[in-house]
Amino acid sequence: MTSLVDKSLWQQGQVIDLKIDDLSNSGDGVGRWQDRVVFVTDAVPGDTLQVRLTRLKPAYGYGKKLQILEPSPDRIRPVCIVADKCGGCQWQAVAYSKQLQAKESQVQSALERIGGFETVPIRPILGAPNPLAYRNKVTYPLARGPGGTVKAGYYRRGTHQIVNLNQCPIQHESLNPLLVDAKEAIKAQGWSLYNEQKHQGRLRNLALRVSQNTGQTLLTLVTTGYLPNVQGQADQWLSEHSSLVGVCLNINPERTNKVFGEETRCLAGRLYLEEIFLGLRLRIQPTTFFQVNTAQAETLVSLVLEHLNLKGNETVIDAYCGIGTLSLPLAQRAAHCVGIEFHPESVAQARQNAALNGLKNTEFFAGAVEKLLLEISAQQSSPVDVVVLDPPRKGCDRIVLETLVEIGPNRIVYMSCNPSTLARDLKILCSNGYGLTMVQPADFFPQTTHVECVTFLEKAIF
Numbered sequence: 389m390t391s392l393v394d395k396s397l398w399q400q401g402q403v404i405d406l407k408i409d410d411l412s413n414s415g416d417g418v419g420r421w422q423d424r425v426v427f428v429t430d431a432v433p434g435d436t437l438q439v440r441l442t443r444l445k446p447a448y449g450y451g452k453k454l455q456i457l458e459p460s461p462d463r464i465r466p467v468c469i470v471a472d473k474c475g476g477c478q479w480q481a482v483a484y485s486k487q488l489q490a491k492e493s494q495v496q497s498a499l500e501r502i503g504g505f506e507t508v509p510i511r512p513i514l515g516a517p518n519p520l521a522y523r524n525k526v527t528y529p530l531a532r533g534p535g536g537t538v539k540a541g542y543y544r545r546g547t548h549q550i551v552n553l554n555q556c557p558i559q560h561e562s563l564n565p566l567l568v569d570a571k572e573a574i575k576a577q578g579w580s581l582y583n584e585q586k587h588q589g590r591l592r593n594l595a596l597r598v599s600q601n602t603g604q605t606l607l608t609l610v611t612t613g614y615l616p617n618v619q620g621q622a623d624q625w626l627s628e629h630s631s632l633v634g635v636c637l638n639i640n641p642e643r644t645n646k647v648f649g650e651e652t653r654c655l656a657g658r659l660y661l662e663e664i665f666l667g668l669r670l671r672i673q674p675t676t677f678f679q680v681n682t683a684q685a686e687t688l689v690s691l692v693l694e695h696l697n698l699k700g701n702e703t704v705i706d707a708y709c710g711i712g713t714l715s716l717p718l719a720q721r722a723a724h725c726v727g728i729e730f731h732p733e734s735v736a737q738a739r740q741n742a743a744l745n746g747l748k749n750t751e752f753f754a755g756a757v758e759k760l761l762l763e764i765s766a767q768q769s770s771p772v773d774v775v776v777l778d779p780p781r782k783g784c785d786r787i788v789l790e791t792l793v794e795i796g797p798n799r800i801v802y803m804s805c806n807p808s809t810l811a812r813d814l815k816i817l818c819s820n821g822y823g824l825t826m827v828q829p830a831d832f833f834p835q836t837t838h839v840e841c842v843t844f845l846e847k848a849i850f
């Protein structure tokens with residue numbers, strides 16, 4: 389086929405008019421110019437833009453928006469004053485209904501393209517009732533600003549430069565005053581701030597957490613080592629903020645992109661906050677995983693419970709169980725629920741959470757799912773009926789999927805925040821005796837490109 393592109397125009401620096409008609413998975417607007425695809429940041433489907441072509445490949449390229457010639461009806465004014473700089477959100481200028489549409493088609497197309505599914509039993513995406521002020525956890529890197537001030541915020545897109553924030557519209561409102569106060573106090577204490585290029589300085593990150601349903605908050609400083617008068621400051625914060633139940637210190641001396649180090653100490657108050665999740669008391673520590681959108685997580689876990697409709701005699705394995713967010717509601721409805729998780733603090737917390745809720749039919753094992761799954765399922769006194777998978781973004785190791793096929797539970801629930809790895813893994817399971825019966829996307833991360841999804845599989849009957 390001959391290219392329709394006039395090659396003399398497909399040049400870096402060339403200025404073109406471009407109609408945007410889609411959104412890419414990474415959040416860019418997608419337009420078609422002659423027979424090539426052009427990606428543009430800060431673009432909304434329906435916009436007509438004047439764009440300068442920047443990086444070009446034979447079949448596609450990237451452009452920089454110079455001006456909006458005609459705005460899309462789905463273009464809205466961002467609530468956030470740093471929306472055009474901050475790398476935290478990509479879709480503040482996109483109407484929420486359009487964000488939901490894009491996320492649903494992200495899931496659908498991953499399952500078709502990567503998973504090879506011809507028909508996808510997908511349900512309409514569950515939108516968030518409140519697409520703002522939903523984040524119950526934030527972790528900000530810190531840097532020195534003008535006049536010795538302290539900057540805290542997400543990185544500017546594509547860089548490691550901090551975009552300073554005093555409030556963030558997607559974080560829970562009660563975290564805003566804590567952020568402002570913490571920055572002031574860090575400045576007043578004169579603590580040295582960590583410089584990641586030089587691997588010098590002490591204070592690396594400020595981590596804040598809030599319980600959606602109890603209002604309790606937790607403040608954690610991540611440092612490479614000693615901070616003078618940190619105890620005095622922790623006591624002061626605790627006495628000044630009535631929502632604060634703990635001030636903690638996490639030690640991370642390594643040269644790494646990972647935020648948290650292995651050691652976490654409580655300086656004042658306690659090491660955890662308490663959340664009420666679907667009526668269960670859950671203790672959550674600074675470093676243990678918990679879904680960032682409590683309300684949406686409750687909705688999706690409720691859907692899992694409803695769809696599984698357990699009778700009370702089942703054995704369930706919850707792989708990648710964290711602090712038991714899924715294991716405990718499952719244990720309330722099954723004969724026995726076993727959780728597997730490799731983060732030791734989360735396992736300890738899951739056991740405590742089970743005890744706190746009087747759930748004696750649970751067991752939690754610390755270790756990698758790939759190492760423990762087969763052994764643990766073989767130890768059960770009755771066959772495993774249901775396995776729940778909720779892995780990190782990279783999905784399951786192939787060995788986990790092969791083991792799962794060998795164990796052969798009647799039903800598998802796979803929850804995921806990455807449609808691509810989900811589709812890859814479902815393809816393997818569905819090529820080995822399982823059928824995909826339902827796909828339910830849900831928006832846990834409004835204003836961003838991310839999407840959560842739960843899928844249900846059943847063993848095919850031959």
Ligand SMILES: C[S@@+](CC[C@H](N)C(=O)[O-])C[C@H]1O[C@@H](n2cnc3c(N)ncnc32)[C@H](O)[C@@H]1O
Pocket residue numbers: 677678679708709710711712713714728729730731734755756757758778779780
């Ligand atoms: C997406 S979170 C899900 C946690 C939990 N299901 C929840 O909803 O809160 C994934 C969890 O898997 C754990 N994890 C990651 N890789 C693992 C592995 N190979 N084996 C066991 N656990 C793992 C992480 O520590 C994290 O707690």
